[in-house]
Amino acid sequence: MSEQTAVKIKTLLIEDNENDMIIVEDGLSLEGKGEFEVIWANSLSKALNLLKAEEPDVALLDLGLPDSKGLEGLERICKEAPSLPVIVLTGLNDEATGLQAIQSGAQDFLVKGQMAPAVIRRVIHYAIERKRSLLMKDHFMNLVSHELRSPLGILKELLMQLSEGLLGPVTKKQEDCIAMGMETLKRMEDTSSTLLDLAKIESGKVELTSTAFDLIELAKSLASGFRFPIEKKGLILEEDYRADKVMLTADRNKIAQVLTNFLNNAAKFTQKGIIILRVTERPEAIVCEVEDTGVGLAANDLPKVFNKYEQFGRYRDKKAGTGLGLSICKEIIGLHDGQIAVRSELEKGSVFSFSLPRK
Numbered sequence: 566m567s568e569q570t571a572v573k574i575k576t577l578l579i580e581d582n583e584n585d586m587i588i589v590e591d592g593l594s595l596e597g598k599g600e601f602e603v604i605w606a607n608s609l610s611k612a613l614n615l616l617k618a619e620e621p622d623v624a625l626l627d628l629g630l631p632d633s634k635g636l637e638g639l640e641r642i643c644k645e646a647p648s649l650p651v652i653v654l655t656g657l658n659d660e661a662t663g664l665q666a667i668q669s670g671a672q673d674f675l676v677k678g679q680m681a682p683a684v685i686r687r688v689i690h691y692a693i694e695r696k697r698s699l700l701m702k703d704h705f706m707n708l709v710s711h712e713l714r715s716p717l718g719i720l721k722e723l724l725m726q727l728s729e730g731l732l733g734p735v736t737k738k739q740e741d742c743i744a745m746g747m748e749t750l751k752r753m754e755d756t757s758s759t760l761l762d763l764a765k766i767e768s769g770k771v772e773l774t775s776t777a778f779d780l781i782e783l784a785k786s787l788a789s790g791f792r793f794p795i796e797k798k799g800l801i802l803e804e805d806y807r808a809d810k811v812m813l814t815a816d817r818n819k820i821a822q823v824l825t826n827f828l829n830n831a832a833k834f835t836q837k838g839i840i841i842l843r844v845t846e847r848p849e850a851i852v853c854e855v856e857d858t859g860v861g862l863a864a865n866d867l868p869k870v871f872n873k874y875e876q877f878g879r880y881r882d883k884k885a886g887t888g889l890g891l892s893i894c895k896e897i898i899g900l901h902d903g904q905i906a907v908r909s910e911l912e913k914g915s916v917f918s919f920s921l922p923r924k
């Protein structure tokens with residue numbers, strides 16, 4: 566058998582109770598068989614110093630330290646070492662705090678009194694892997710946003726100059742090629758901004774910029790943009806507004822994004838008939854619907870329609886897009902404390918709607 570030469574997992578244990586410290590340390594030496602090196606800090610300030618000096622691979626953090634209480638310690642650690650996986654130690658019957666810690670950036674939690682050696686080891690390994698894949702995802706999203714989006718912008722600019730004849734006369738054939746290139750670029754831009762939207766939403770970095778605006782005015786302006794492609798497909802676009810003006814305080818761009826996806830989907834998944842854009846005012850809520858006479862959805866697909874990457878039926882092809890549109894819509898409406906809903910019947914059509922509370 567080969568001798569074990571693997572690098573040890575440097576584990577920073579931030580715990581003021583010596584008994585709990587011993588349980589973790591013994592557990593790791595028993596189960597880990599030399600896999601772990603444990604560094605102990607009995608206060609947050611000592612831990613913050615060790616973060617720099619020792620550069621640990623993982624931290625186990627007690628939430629009741631002499632110099633920090635509750636999630637405050639977690640926040641400090643995450644701020645000082647954003648790429649460090651942190652596992653929180655909670656008391657018995659305190660699962661709620663553990664779950665709250667996960668929402669605040671911890672990878673996992675261990676309940677004191679239930680820390681079997683095998684459990685501690687598994688949780689540490691899982692936390693390290695999970696954090697690594699989150700960091701890779703962040704890195705990928707950065708790549709999408711900077712490395713891909715800027716060259717796309719440059720290509721678009723070059724194609725514009727070509728099509729406007731700024732670089733010499735353009736033949737009909739060349740014009741067609743440029744138009745195809747522009748369309749492809751637009752699809753790539755749409756996909757990259759969808760991915761970025763999702764990454765922002767998932768990392769909790771989305772902030773709403775709420776203003777007061779007229780939803781009917783927004784609906785009318787979006788409808789006018791969609792009228793041409795919808796009518797070109799031989800469909801009818803009807804606008805049904807039950808009021809002259811419906812004032813709303815919300816993030817106008819994000820609400821426009823939701824309506825745009827609803828209209829886009831209706832246009833994409835309807836081959837004949839009519840698409841209706843409707844705004845209704847109710848005493849407690851404002852409701853906006855896009856109804857179509859398209860392919861519809863099967864009853865067993867309906868509960869999945871707002872999940873990520875779900876695409877249904879024969880439209881599961883590249884034309885359908887990324888399958889992220891509706892999941893982003895759901896998040897946006899959720900951020901506004903609203904409700905998103907769908908009614909649909911296969912081969913008959915669908916109604917996608919959102920309602921926003923009157924504030």
Ligand SMILES: Nc1ncnc2c1ncn2[C@@H]1O[C@H](COP(=O)(O)OP(=O)(O)OP(=O)(O)O)[C@@H](O)[C@H]1O
Pocket residue numbers: 759826830831834857859860861862870875876877878880881885886887888889890891892915
């Ligand atoms: N109006 C509709 N009629 C029938 N099926 C629909 C309708 N809207 C959405 N769907 C189904 O739900 C799936 C998910 O829609 P979603 O908007 O999330 O993604 P997408 O349109 O496929 O891609 P993206 O919006 O990311 O470009 C679609 O692929 C389609 O199968």
Ligand SMILES: [Mg+2]
Pocket residue numbers: 826829830886890891
């Ligand atoms: Mg869509």
